[in-house]
Every structure is written in C-alpha cells, then in structure tokens.
Amino acid sequence: MTHQRLGVxxxxxxxxxxxxxxxxxLMKGIGLSFVRIGEFAWSRLExxxxxxxxxxxxxxxxxxxxxxxxxxxxxxxxxPPKWLVDKMPDMAALDADGRPRKFGSRRHYCFSHExxxxxxxxxVERLARTFGAHPAIAAWQTDxxxxxxxxxxxxxxxxxxxxxxxxxxxxxxxxxxNTAWGNVFWSMEYRSFDEIELPNLTVTEANPSHLxxxxxxxxxxxxxxxxxQTEIIRRHARDATILHNFMGSFVDFDHYALSxxxxxxxxxxxxxxxxxxxxxxxxxxxxxxxxxxxDFQAFHHDLYRACGRGRWQxxxxxxxxxNWAPWNPAPAEGAVRLWTFExxxxxxxxxxxxxxxxxxxxxxxxxxxxxxxxAEPNEGYHAVARVSQELAALDARVERARAPVALIFxxxxxxxxxxxxxxxxxxxxxxxxxIYRGLRRAGLSVDVIPxxxxxxxxxxxxxxxxxxxxxxxxxxxxxxxGATILLGPRAGSKTADFQIPANLPPGVLQxxxxxxxxxxxxxxxxxxxxxxxxxxxxRWREFLIVGxxxxxxxxxxxxEIALARCGNVFYLSGWPDEELLKSVLRRIFQAAxxxxxxxxxxxxxxxxxxxxYIFNYGAETTDISALIGExxxxxxxxxxxxxxxxxxxxxx
Ligand code: GAL
Numbered sequence: 001m002t003h004q005r006l007g008v009x010x011x012x013x014x015x016x017x018x019x020x021x022x023x024x025x026l027m028k029g030i031g032l033s034f035v036r037i038g039e040f041a042w043s044r045l046e047x048x049x050x051x052x053x054x055x056x057x058x059x060x061x062x063x064x065x066x067x068x069x070x071x072x073x074x075x076x077x078x079x080p081p082k083w084l085v086d087k088m089p090d091m092a093a094l095d096a097d098g099r100p101r102k103f104g105s106r107r108h109y110c111f112s113h114e115x116x117x118x119x120x121x122x123x124v125e126r127l128a129r130t131f132g133a134h135p136a137i138a139a140w141q142t143d144x145x146x147x148x149x150x151x152x153x154x155x156x157x158x159x160x161x162x163x164x165x166x167x168x169x170x171x172x173x174x175x176x177x178n179t180a181w182g183n184v185f186w187s188m189e190y191r192s193f194d195e196i197e198l199p200n201l202t203v204t205e206a207n208p209s210h211l212x213x214x215x216x217x218x219x220x221x222x223x224x225x226x227x228x229q230t231e232i233i234r235r236h237a238r239d240a241t242i243l244h245n246f247m248g249s250f251v252d253f254d255h256y257a258l259s260x261x262x263x264x265x266x267x268x269x270x271x272x273x274x275x276x277x278x279x280x281x282x283x284x285x286x287x288x289x290x291x292x293x294x295d296f297q298a299f300h301h302d303l304y305r306a307c308g309r310g311r312w313q314x315x316x317x318x319x320x321x322x323n324w325a326p327w328n329p330a331p332a333e334g335a336v337r338l339w340t341f342e343x344x345x346x347x348x349x350x351x352x353x354x355x356x357x358x359x360x361x362x363x364x365x366x367x368x369x370x371x372x373x374x375a376e377p378n379e380g381y382h383a384v385a386r387v388s389q390e391l392a393a394l395d396a397r398v399e400r401a402r403a404p405v406a407l408i409f410x411x412x413x414x415x416x417x418x419x420x421x422x423x424x425x426x427x428x429x430x431x432x433x434x435i436y437r438g439l440r441r442a443g444l445s446v447d448v449i450p451x452x453x454x455x456x457x458x459x460x461x462x463x464x465x466x467x468x469x470x471x472x473x474x475x476x477x478x479x480x481x482g483a484t485i486l487l488g489p490r491a492g493s494k495t496a497d498f499q500i501p502a503n504l505p506p507g508v509l510q511x512x513x514x515x516x517x518x519x520x521x522x523x524x525x526x527x528x529x530x531x532x533x534x535x536x537x538x539r540w541r542e543f544l545i546v547g548x549x550x551x552x553x554x555x556x557x558x559x560e561i562a563l564a565r566c567g568n569v570f571y572l573s574g575w576p577d578e579e580l581l582k583s584v585l586r587r588i589f590q591a592a593x594x595x596x597x598x599x600x601x602x603x604x605x606x607x608x609x610x611x612x613y614i615f616n617y618g619a620e621t622t623d624i625s626a627l628i629g630e631x632x633x634x635x636x637x638x639x640x641x642x643x644x645x646x647x648x649x650x651x652x
Contacts, residue, residue, distance in 0.1 A: 004344045004396050006388055007034030007072070007352030008370065009316060012060035013044045014359055019375070020060060023356065024067035026371075030381065031388025034350055035064050036315065038127075039074025039144045040106065043081040046123060054130050065136035072243070072315075072352075073137050075127060075229055077120045078144040079106045084119055091116040093154035096200040105363065106144075107151045111221040112158040117228060124232045132237035139241040141315070142229045145268065146244065152218050152252035155200045159221075166217045168193040180497040181209035208419050209498040215415040219253035223261070230261045245315040246307070248274045248300055249429055251414035255307050256450045265308030268316035268354065269297050271339055276325035279430060287619075290332035291643060294604050294617035295437045297339060301346035302436075302448040303409055306455070310400045314343045316354030319380030320368025328366070334643030336383040337390075338615060341635075341645040344391075345606040345613040349398050353384060394634060394647070399609030403447040404460040405594060407436055410451045413468040416494060423522025425539055431465050431575060438581045439463075442589065443597025445607045453477035461592040465572075466490040469498075475508045484592035485512065486584070488572040489540055493517065505542075506571070513566040514547030517573070528577070530557040535580025537562065542573040553587060554580075563587070597627065603640075607650070614646040 008027060012020055027035060038045075038057060046052050064071055085091065085103045092100040093110040101108055109116050131137050146152070171177040174190055183189040188207060190196055199206035199214050230242050243264040246255055259265050271292025275285055278293065288294065304312045319336055321328040340351045359365055360373035370381040409432050417428040439446050449455035451474050456462050462478065463486045464470075470478075470492055478485060492506030501507030505517040520542045523529070528536035532555045544561045546552075553570065554563035563584055564571045570588055589596055597605060602618025605627065614624050614636070625638045628648055636646030 004391055004398055005033045005350045006031060006384060007036065007350050008032050008356045009036045009352060009354045010356045012037060013041050020063045024064050024069060027069060028067045030385040033070055034072060034138065034352055035069050036072040036074060036141060036352060039076060039141060040079045042076035042079050042123065045076060048083050052126060061131065061134060061136055070138035071136050072139045072141050073131055074141040075124045075143055080109055088115045090157065093151055094156045096155055098155060098201060107149050110154040110156045110158055111225045112154060112156065112162040117225060121228055121232060124229050128233045128236035139243055140233050142226050142242065142244045144245060145247050146222050147250060147252045148247060152222055155198050160198050162221065163198060163214060163217050164193045164196050167196055167213065181207055182499065211419045212415060212498045222253040223258045226258055227261050246304060251411055251429060254411040259307035264311045264313060265304040266313045266315035267300055267304045269300065269314050269339065270318040270322055271297055272318060272329055272331060273322045273325040276327050288617065289329050291335050291338065291617050294602065295433065295440050297342055298346060298440060299433055299436045299448065301343055301348065302446055305347055306447065306449050311349065313348050313350040315352050317351050319353045319370055320378060323364050323366035332643055336380055337387050338643045338645055340387045341613060342615055344396065345608045347398060347400050347608060353380060390635065401609060402458060403445050405439060405444050406447045406449045406456060406459045406462050407432065407439065408451050408464040408467060409448050410467055413466055416468040417466060423539055426522060428466050435463060435465055435581065438585050440604055441599060442585060443599050443605045456481050459483045461588060461594055464491060467492065469494050469496045470508060472508055475511060479512055484568045484588055486570045486572060486588050489542055489574050513564060513569045513571050514550055515564055515571055516545045517542045518545050519543040531562045531580050532557065534583045535577045537574030538577050539575040544573055610649050611647055612650050614640065616640045616642055616644040618642060
C-alpha cells in the first residue's frame with residue numbers, strides 16, 4: 001500500500017529559467033511530491049517542423065528532480081502549433097454546422113485525421129525516447145482532457161471516411177445496417193457504405209440509430225487516438241505508468257473502455273466551477289457556492305476509481321477562483337482541504353493542484369494558482385501546506401475495498417437519452433447523480449461501476465437506473481448475483497440497435513421481473529404525479545402491465561404501479577422526487593439488509609478501509625458525536641466546523 005501524495009501542475013515554459021529552482025524548492029517545502037509538466041508545450045518543443053528543442057525540458061526535469069520531486073510528463077498533443085495546422089489545415093474538426101474549429105486556443109484537431117495522428121506519433125515517440133528512461137519521470141499523461149470544449153464529435157471529411165469504414169466493419173452488409181437503423185422509414189435506405197452521411201445538417205432530427213452509431217464511432221476514435229500514444233510510450237518506457245486526466249460530468253466517450261489502455265485514471269476536479277455550470281437551481285447554488293455540491297466530486301471519485309480499476313487520482317484540484325464558469329466565487333476557508341480529504345477518503349493515490357502559479361497572461365489569467373502571478377504565496381498555498389502536514393501526521397495509506405452498494409453508470413445510456421430525451425430535462429447524468437446523492441445522504445460509501453458481470457460480483461445491492469440496452473450476458477449475471485436490484489425507469493427500453501424491444505421494455509430484463517412498459521409520458525417542470533405513500537414522480541413516468549408474481553410496492557394516486565417487486569428485484573416506473581426516492585431507497589436497503597445512517601443535510605460520510613471520514617459541507621458547526629460513539633478522533637472535532645473533516649478508526 002502506498003502513501004497518499006500531493007502534487008501540482010507546473011508550466012516551466014511560462015517562467016524564466018532562473019526561477020525554476022526556487023519554485024521546485026518551495027514545492028518540496030510545502031510537502032508536494034509530484035509535478036505535472038509539458039502537456040501544452042509543443043510550440044517550445046518543436047518551434048518549427050523537425051527543429052526539436054528538448055534541452056530546456058530536460059533542464060526543467062533535472063531541476064525538479066534535484067529538489068526531490070517526481071514528474072508526470074504530459075504529451076503535448078492537445079495543442080498542435082501553428083506551423084503544423086498550416087501544413088494540414090484539414091486537420092481541424094468541423095462542428096455540426098460544418099464550420100472549422102480554428103487555431104488560437106487548444107484542442108484544434110479532429111480525432112479521425114490520420115495526418116495529425118502521425119504527427120502525434122512522431123512527437124510522442126521523440127519525447128518517450130528522450131525521457132522514457134529518466135528516473136524522475138514517474139508517470140506519463142496522454143494529451144489533456146480528451147473532449148474538452150466539445151471536441152469529440154467532428155463532422156470533417158476524415159471523420160466521414162472513417163465512419164463509413166467503421167459501419168462496414170460493424171455491419172458487413174448494407175442491408176444489415178439498413179435493417180438495424182430502420183432506414184426504410186422516410187426512405188433513408190443506403191445502397192452501399194459509401195453513401196452513408198454523417199448525422200448533421202439534416203432537415204429535422206437524424207435517425208437515433210444513426211446518431212448512436214456515430215457516437216460509438218466517435219468514442220472509438222478517441223480510444224484509438226489514445227492507444228497510439230500509450231503503445232509508443234510503452235515501447236520506450238516499458239514499466240511506465242500512463243494516465244489521462246478526465247473531466248467532470250463529461251460523457252462523450254466511453255471512459256471505461258479508454259481506461260483499459262491506462263494504468264491510472266485521473267480527473268480534474270473544479271467543485272465551484274462545476275456547481276456554477278450545473279443544472280441545480282439558484283438556491284442550491286447559493287447554498288453551496290463556496291464548497292461545491294457535496295456529492296458531485298465524490299461521485300466522480302467513485303466513477304474514476306472504477307475506470308482505473310482502483311488506481312486513480314485527482315490531477316487538477318481547484319485551489320481558488322477559476323476563470324471559466326458563469327460566476328467564479330472564491331472557495332470557503334477550508335474548502336480546498338475538505339476537497340482534498342474527500343478524494344483521499346475515496347481512495348485517491350494523489351491529489352494534485354492546478355496550477356502552481358497564476359499566469360498573468362493569456363486565457364487563464366483570472367484563474368488562481370497556489371502562487372500569485374508575481375510569485376508570492378496565495379491562499380491555496382497555505383491550504384496545501386496545512387493538508388500536507390496533516391497527511392504526514394495521519395500516516396494514511398491508499399486503501400481499496402469493494403463496497404456492498406453499487407450504482408451503475410453506463411456511457412451508452414448517457415448517449416441514448418441525450419439522443420432521445422423524450423422530455424427536455426431527462427438527463428441520464430442528473431438521474432444517476434440524484435440517486436447517488438440519495439445513497440450518500442443515507443451514509444453509504446458507494447462503488448460506481450460499469451454494466452459488466454465482473455463489476456457486479458459480490459454486491460448486496462445493485463442500482464441500474466435508465467440502463468439503455470443491457471446485454472443478455474449482463475442480464476444473466478444480474479439474475480445470478482443474488483443481490484437486491486433496483487431497475488428503472490427506462491431500463492432495457494431499447495435494443496442495442498436503438499429500437500423498441502420485441503416484447504416491449506424492459507426487454508431482456510423481463511427475465512428478472514415480469515413487467516411490460518406499455519406507455520411512457522414526460523412531465524414538464526412543475527407537473528407531479530403523486531405516489532400514495534410519499535412524494536411524486538416528476539419529469540418521467542411509465543405505465544406497466546405486470547405478471548401475476550409481481551407485487552405492487554408503491555402505487556401512484558391515479559392507480560398505476562410506481563414501484564414493482566418480484567423477490568429481490570424492484571422496478572421503479574418513473575423519475576422520483578426527493579421524498580419518493582427516500583422511501584424507495586428505504587425499502588431496498590431493508591430488502592438488502594444494508595444499515596444506513598441518519599445524517600443531517602450537509603454531513604457526508606465515507607469509509608476507507610477501517611477509517612471513517614466525516615465531512616461538513618454546511619455553513620454551521622455541527623455536533624457529530626452520534627456518528628462517532630466512543631471512538632477517538634484521528635482528525636477533527638466532535639463539534640465539526642464548516643468545511644471540517646473528522647476521521648476515526650472503526651472497530652466493527
Ligand atoms: C482544465 C484543463 C487545464 C486548465 C484548467 C482550468 O480543464 O485541463 O489545462 O485549463 O481546466 O481550470
């Protein structure tokens with residue numbers, strides 16, 4: 001088991017070389033051990049074609065190394081330099097309106113452009129050859145935030161050509177594709193794969209099956225792009241640790257599949273920016289504006305832990321106001337520390353802050369760093385120094401344990417309901433996060449998992465909301481799992497081809513519970529369908545036909561089944577409001593025999609091995625004695641202050 005570590009993102013190319021040593025010593029001085037560098041430096045590594053200049057990077061690496069720091073070296077492929085873009089202007093992605101996404105910021109490339117991919121092979125190869133054996137390089141980061149600024153989908157000629165090939169490989173015959181997509185509808189039939197178009201600029205909505213395959217294809221392109229880099233790096237640094245920094249609430253490619261080529265999954269956590277960008281109402285945003293949504297970060301920690309098969313980290317942790325959200329408030333005092341401990345409690349190996357020093361120039365000049373633009377320490381610096389001392393005193397190790405409660409998060413489902421929301425506010429991501437919040441409010445530590453047989457093994461409770469098209473194999477694994485299972489709404493409601501299953505939804509899942517969904521309706525904001533015992537459906541509800549062995553656990557006021565049950569399998573036939581979710585969860589916790597905690601609204605709990613952490617996301621000091629009993633606190637106080645973190649060793 002390794003120790004938990006702290007790190008920072010640093011751009012030596014932004015600062016005079018004479019300053020590097022002092023920076024490195026200051027980093028070391030506040031207990032940082034990891035520094036990520038290099039990920040946007042292409043114009044300095046190769047100022048013009050073939051004219052490499054790696055000497056400065058080597059000196060930067062050595063300076064950090066001498067200070068005793070380890071390095072995460074980024075490949076610079078998110079920022080192709082001007083000469084390269086001018087050499088092959090068609091490497092730009094085209095947006096859905098067919099307009100090029102031009103040079104002048106970053107991520108100006110199309111994942112399907114073979115010429116660009118070869119340029120990337122070249123620069124990655126050079127870097128890996130030069131630095132692959134350097135003892136200070138502890139890890140490699142591929143590119144930066146794949147898909148950031150909406151860059152996964154591209155409607156370029158390269159994408160079109162590659163998509164046709166992808167379709168031909170998948171369907172073999174054009175008749176099969178026509179049938180799978182239902183192209184007889186509106187005379188959309190193709191006579192050959194060469195006739196296939198990209199699903200943009202259509203008069204009205206494109207065919208959902210077409211959109212789904214384009215999304216799958218686009219995801220595969222990102223994975224293939226990444227794989228080229230990982231293969232090159234491994235050729236030169238066989239034991240390299242390779243990671244990528246993923247984002248928050250971002251679903252445009254399958255992160256589980258991409259992570260199969262990585263050793264560690266990392267993600268970039270900006271709690272205040274994410275909250276401002278979220279769909280929460282104004283009251284929620286005001287309430288948490290300086291600490292962030294108490295569950296959003298935790299959800300991503302759990303998701304990326306699954307991606308990294310246990311090995312994960314925060315690569316960019318917000319240390320102060322950022323520049324990119326609609327509003328950019330400052331974190332509450334203690335918030336940076338709170339976020340850091342929440343990540344470690346979820347099993348992070350490293351928490352690394354973005355960025356070391358605020359840049360006084362260019363796009364992110366309003367984004368704080370640990371140092372002010374002119375190098376004096378800012379608040380983030382002091383927060384990190386404190387966390388680092390506490391970590392050393394705690395002597396905590398990275399622990400991993402399988403949680404009995406698992407919540408399925410599935411990328412295809414996210415694409416499906418974005419393609420066909422049916423109700424404007426049906427967001428798969430929001431639904432899963434909403435249920436996750438209900439689980440956290442009950443004091444549970446949860447694993448977020450993919451819909452695979454291995455991931456669901458040894459669980460007491462499995463929750464699979466809105467799972468688009470579960471496979472036969474997965475359905476059988478569910479049936480054999482012996483776990484309590486909560487399905488619905490919209491579970492199994494399509495085939496993988498994006499058609500309604502022959503025997504109606506929930507399709508293959510009918511082998512678990514004998515119900516059929518005969519009608520669905522979406523509900524505009526403000527509309528509610530009350531449910532007998534408590535709460536109501538909002539946004540979405542379904543009308544079920546049920547078999548004889550299915551019990552009605554909950555019924556809506558208009559007499560429809562709201563929660564159906566067959567043995568240990570439950571089906572929820574709508575989008576619950578908070579009250580209804582609570583009563584549904586209460587029933588399934590009971591069925592699964594899962595003990596819960598009674599937490600006040602802003603308190604969250606996380607178990608990491610034998611250590612239980614308690615977090616206060618509220619603005620009030622809260623007495624948490626009831627959660628601690630007779631145990632001795634390793635961290636924090638029984639009267640837990642706002643942003644407070646407490647920890648103790650459990651004996652049960
Ligand atoms: C991330 C990105 C960084 C920086 C940061 C600002 O999305 O990876 O390069 O732009 O946001 O918050």
